[in-house]
Amino acid sequence: MSVTFLHTADWQLGKPFARVSDVAKRSRLQNERFECLKRVAAAAAEQRVAFVLVAGDLFDSPSPVNATVAKACEAIGAMQVPVLVIPGNHDHGGPGSLWEQPFFIRQREQLAPNLRLLLTPEPVVLDQAVVFPAPLMRRKSLADPSAWIRSAFDAPSFPPGLPRIVLAHGSIQGFGAAQDDEDEDANSSNIIDLSRLPDAQIDYIALGDWHGTKQVGSKAWYCGTPEIDRFPKGGNNDPGNILVVQAGRGLVPQVEKMATGQFRWNEFSYQFSEDGSLAAFCAKLDENIGAWGQDSLLRLALEGSLAIEASSRLQEHLEGLEARLLRLKLEDRVSIAATEAEIQQLAARPDDPLVAAVASQLLVAMAGEDATGIARIALRELHAACAAAH
Secondary structure, eight states, X not given: XXXXXXXXXXXXXXXXXXXXXXXXXXXXXXXXXXXXXXXXXXXXXXXXXXXXXXXXXXXXXSSOOHHHHHHHHHHHHTTXXXXXXXXXXXXXXXXXXXXXXXXXXXXXXXXXXXEEEOXXXXXXXXXXXXXXXXXXXXXXXXXXXXXXXXXXXXXXXXXXXOOEEEEEESBBTTBSGGGSOTTOOOOOOSBOXXXXXXXXXOSEEEEESSSSOEEOSSXXXXXXXXXXXXXXXXXXXXXXXXXXXXXXXXXXXXXXXXXXXXXXXXXXXXXXXXXXXXXXXXXXXXXXXXXXXXXXXXXXXXXXXXXXXXXXXXXXXXXXXXXXXXXXXEEXXXXXXXXXXXXXXXXXXXXXXXXXXXXXXXXXXXXXXOTTOHHHHHHHHHHHHHHHHO
């Protein structure tokens, strides 16, 4: 027999998005993670799945606040099919963990009776499949969490015809979340060795940890996070999806990707070659931002050089951009190449010797600093102030 189910992971509910300074924008990012679960529930109903697998990191923290726990249980309860969950590195199990707390237990019983938490490395026999969970009981484990599955088929017999599904959270040979997250530290823990799993005995491997969607074996997939939550590193990252999987005993699994993400985390780079290129940059960026809309975050890398006045106009444009977007992550390496006229305007001021002296000192200091230096900013502000005064 075959079974259709949803494979999802890395919901990371309660993520603080601390790098977003605006409170209202930060709240939008946090709330959208719950709104996304409504789309997951709709997909489960539309595809008539037998169950939902969550491959770790349902929560962003091992100690989420009560409101986050309650909203999570409510969202899971609305899915109306069994939801099988393992702990990941962010919400790991173990003594005293979230999963043992009285509040979570009560909310689960009241709001999400369909939530089945898999905390033990042992086979779980369902009516439609056998699931082999590899829960993480600590944030970092040097042992392969899926190692027990290597011998799981030595003695026990399982109902014939039922597909066999591995549910795990971790990195494969160093490929995992630390590669595409500005908030993650690279590490060599929670490594899953797919090559040592009994391939002939397994029909699908549902992985979590990496936030992009990627097939990593003939039967193994990372589903990615259903709502994008970071600027990805590398062009092969494909976040914001869930997977609809049809698996059968001894058959190649059929996997369909479904987009569920709302926000867009974009990247844009530009090199200024002359002052005239500022207009081209603004036009090109505005063209893209218009398509991206208000639900966008942008990592912007700028290089090259501009005159003082053009640099000031660039800063004004960036100020407006930061107000429009949910987040602007700026890498500004644009240096100031003051024109002769600008230098004369600042340094040759017989009626204002203080401004002339300050400008001369800033020009000397700027020559010895990188593009992000204080002297560059100070010179630009001095030029703007002098222009405003006249």
